[in-house]
Amino acid sequence: MINYNLMFRCLLVFFSFSILANAQNKSAKISVKNNLNFSRTEIVSVSGKPLLDLVKGNKQQDLRIKKAGTSEFVVLQWIDYNQDGIGDELLFQAEVLAKAKANYDVVFDGTITLPESKSTTYSRFVPERTDDYAWENDKVAFRTYGPDAQKRVEEKRPDGTLTSGIDLWLKRTDKSIINKWYAENVKKPGYYHIDHGEGYDPYQVGPSRGTGGSGIWENNELAVSKNFVSYKTIATGPLRTIFELTYAPWSSYEVKETKRISLDLGSNFSKFEITIDAKKQIPNYATGISLHENKGEVKINKKEGWFRHGETIDGVFLGEGIVLNPKLVTDAFSNVSKIKDRSDLLVITKPKENKLIYYAGFAWQKSGQIANATDWDTLLQKQSKMLANPLKITIKGNK
Known part of the structure; x- marks a missing residue:
């Protein structure tokens, strides 16, 4: 005899688990746009409401970011300004060609080992x-x-x-x-x-x-x-x-x-x-x-x-x-x-x-890093242009 009550309970558990798994595996895409005519490698940040929306329903410590179309995950850093154990700002290093966009995928999977930086601040x-x-x-x-x-x-x-x-x-x-x-x-x-x-x-x-x-x-x-x-x-x-x-x-x-x-x-x-x-x-x-x-x-x-x-x-x-x-x-x-x-x-x-x-x-x-005064002037000019034209970040969420 088929136990329909048991079958229903099993299906309900499976369905609930699937919903939970989908919620926990929520992903997003981050696009970083460079409007200047030279390549840039900079630390970019996500904070405020965009960060809250990105992490909502997931654990901060499970967040991972990788270059789109690759399996290469990037180094992350959380900044906790008020020392309450919750990150207020998320940092990662973006590499963007001149007049181009760089795309990154965000996933929530705590089993993925975070890469370590070869150098540090x-x-x-x-x-x-x-x-x-x-x-x-x-x-x-x-x-x-x-x-x-x-x-x-x-x-x-x-x-x-x-x-x-x-x-x-x-x-x-x-x-x-x-x-x-x-x-x-x-x-x-x-x-x-x-x-x-x-x-x-x-x-x-x-x-x-x-x-x-x-x-x-x-x-x-x-x-x-x-x-x-x-x-x-x-x-x-x-x-x-x-x-x-x-x-x-x-x-x-x-x-x-x-x-x-x-x-x-x-x-x-x-x-x-x-x-x-x-x-x-x-x-x-x-x-x-x-x-x-x-x-x-x-x-x-x-x-x-x-x-x-x-x-x-x-x-x-x-x-x-x-x-x-x-x-x-x-x-x-x-x-x-x-x-x-x-x-x-x-x-x-x-x-x-x-x-x-x-x-x-x-x-x-x-x-x-420089060979002469002309190189230093060029670096200063680039810094002033980067200050006037910050990298533009766009976040699109997926379920």
Whole structure:
């Protein structure tokens, strides 16, 4: 005798499982469009409602992205800004030809092993060298200085540094060097000032702006903050490192400044997102590049929004630059001083709603990334075009 009740229950279970499986295996397509006339490899992000719609009904940790028409899955990174265990932003690296689109397939399958990046971004607080904060990717490295380094100078103790300028570490390897160089420096002080085959730190910051430090220009003088007073690491990699630095009130305007700094894999430029809270309206906000001994070459391109300095250090070319929305720039000039480390190329801006975004970075000839100053100018031009023409992302869902 056929047990119709049992058969019905089995069919119901099978039907329910099929619905669940289909929901869990929901897929989508992501299209990334490049409107510029050169190929681009950049980190793109999905956040807000598009991300919620993409993940709805699935587990974040099961999400995978692969190049359309291939079996090649790409490296992913989730950014959790509020540290609640849920990703607020999804990152992946897109490769898009000139005037073209690149298509990617999204699937939800936790059994697929996520690929690992051969190179990475990274940042951390460095208590073993007083209290630096250092960050890097596969192309460049930077650092700046905290309250203990400031206090050492004020108390006339050794190993102090008093500046809110941004230091450059010149890399010629795509591997991470921060931990190695600091560890070796503990054993042999001055280690990272000598090139052992991976690069070194010959860049003098002092009270200058380094590359990307800030200030307020008024009465032919630049008012600047002292060292950062606190930090927060948000993400360390592999595709993007993000952290925040806060500064004690400075200048007659009692500016309370927060810098959210990020660095993407493959980029020569750190992104600075500045938030300003002042006791009274500030007249401007300046960022700059050290001119060191005033022997280098300055180029100012207000129309395209890029500003650069080129110099030779130990016989090798180094190009430093700042890129931002040209509509925010009110002036740019070389402020030359006879005082050591007081000369800077300054870019004067008018922030909107006390917020400003700019990019600051460099390229070193010995890294192989550029051959000369012309290459550096070309890289700056491309960065300004990419800023004005971000990659356009379109998401289409499928069931």
